[in-house]
Amino acid sequence: MIPSRQSRRILIRDLPVGGDAPIAVQSMAATPTTDVAATLRQVRLLEAAGADLIRIAVDSKRDVEALRQIRAETTARLSVDLQENYRLAELVAPLVDKLRYNPGHLHHHEREKSVEDKVRYLVDVAGAHGCAMRIGVNAGSVAPHYKERFADDHLGAIVQCAVDHCGLIDDLGFTHYVVSIKDSDPKTVIDANLRFAEARPDVPLHLGVTEAGMPPDGVIKTRIAFEQLLSRGIGDTLRVSLTVPFEQKGMEIAVGRELIDDIAAGRFRSVPPNFFDGLNIIACPSCSRVENTAFIELAEEVKRATAYADEHDLTIAVMGCRVNGPGETDDADLGLWCGPTQVHLKRGEELVGAFGYDEVIARLREELDALIARRA
Numbered sequence: 271m272i273p274s275r276q277s278r279r280i281l282i283r284d285l286p287v288g289g290d291a292p293i294a295v296q297s298m299a300a301t302p303t304t305d306v307a308a309t310l311r312q313v314r315l316l317e318a319a320g321a322d323l324i325r326i327a328v329d330s331k332r333d334v335e336a337l338r339q340i341r342a343e344t345t346a347r348l349s350v351d352l353q354e355n356y357r358l359a360e361l362v363a364p365l366v367d368k369l370r371y372n373p374g375h376l377h378h379h380e381r382e383k384s385v386e387d388k389v390r391y392l393v394d395v396a397g398a399h400g401c402a403m404r405i406g407v408n409a410g411s412v413a414p415h416y417k418e419r420f421a422d423d424h425l426g427a428i429v430q431c432a433v434d435h436c437g438l439i440d441d442l443g444f445t446h447y448v449v450s451i452k453d454s455d456p457k458t459v460i461d462a463n464l465r466f467a468e469a470r471p472d473v474p475l476h477l478g479v480t481e482a483g484m485p486p487d488g489v490i491k492t493r494i495a496f497e498q499l500l501s502r503g504i505g506d507t508l509r510v511s512l513t514v515p516f517e518q519k520g521m522e523i524a525v526g527r528e529l530i531d532d533i534a535a536g537r538f539r540s541v542p543p544n545f546f547d548g549l550n551i552i553a554c555p556s557c558s559r560v561e562n563t564a565f566i567e568l569a570e571e572v573k574r575a576t577a578y579a580d581e582h583d584l585t586i587a588v589m590g591c592r593v594n595g596p597g598e599t600d601d602a603d604l605g606l607w608c609g610p611t612q613v614h615l616k617r618g619e620e621l622v623g624a625f626g627y628d629e630v631i632a633r634l635r636e637e638l639d640a641l642i643a644r645r646a
């Protein structure tokens with residue numbers, strides 16, 4: 271049930287992706303990168319679960335030093351997630367097999383330089399070290415220029431951003447890249463990837479529903495998107511993002527392979543038409559940027575403590591860090607993003623306040639009750 275794909279075949283070290291290559295399954299280490307022992311344990315756990323590629327976040331030179339030690343201890347294929355500090359690319363490229371950059375974050379550093387120059391720098395670095403690349407567009411961090419240009423057409427903004435960055439990389443003669451366009455809403459993931467695949471069927475696609483949250487809902491949301499895309503021959507590699515404790519991260523690989531096998535065998539699960547009705551909790555899968563591991567328990571507690579509001583069409587977002595948390599909670603009715611000792615509670619884009627981990631649930635319920643009362 272998975273038709274042949276039209277994308278070109280690229281290599282991530284020795285891993286073929288795209289064309290008629292098997293769909294690669296990847297995941298990400300969720301531990302702080304500077305905790306070398308814990309991150310190595312994550313890498314080994316994911317490798318044992320069958321990960322084709324393992325991503326690690328690098329935000330600082332201390333992370334680079336830790337990555338160097340991790341690289342020395344494992345032969346696993348590694349990919350690095352460059353967020354805001356794109357200049358770290360030249361330090362990490364010798365240590366990894368793939369670089370991921372987010373077009374929405376390229377404007378943060380060296381603002382006097384053009385995005386084109388920054389992309390050229392990244393391509394030069396990747397080319398010099400034999401790395402593949404990923405243009406990783408995230409619906410929660412759209413580049414300001416596209417936000418202005420597309421105003422209310424969010425889908426148009428994220429798809430055009432991906433298409434434009436492909437053009438920049440093509441113009442430099444670099445071909446070993448993939449694209450991802452992720453969102454926490456599977457419907458957006460489906461629509462954006464369909465639209466992108468129509469524009470650039472030759473570019474391999476990395477699929478994922480970001481911040482899918484905890485199982486079983488996180489698995490269901492991911493399945494909804496993957497069934498619709500893989501069954502149309504769209505998707506060459508994928509990641510299932512689940513909010514689970516560190517030692518259970520192998521579940522992301524197991525679920526990814528199960529979904530591919532099910533779709534290939536025609537085992538589609540029908541999704542009840544009312545799945546999206548009622549309270550929707552989205553939660554990030556956590557990564558090395560989590561500054562307090564209490565985040566995962568908090569996400570579970572949010573689900574338990576708000577179950578009474580199950581019938582209300584509201585979204586609560588729970589994010590693990592200050593890097594992506596503030597932006598990625600903007601679209602939710604209520605959002606929480608976690609710092610080292612405090613959790614920031616938001617009502618839409620507005621900050622309600624910062625609260626201790628032990629007090630934020632009560633404040634969240636007050637906000638939720640007020641929101642329900644206002645809507646009534």
Ligand code: SF4
Pocket residue numbers: 554555556557558559560589590591592593594595
């Ligand atoms: S929100 Fe922060 S902690 Fe969560 S996955 Fe994204 S970068 Fe990592």
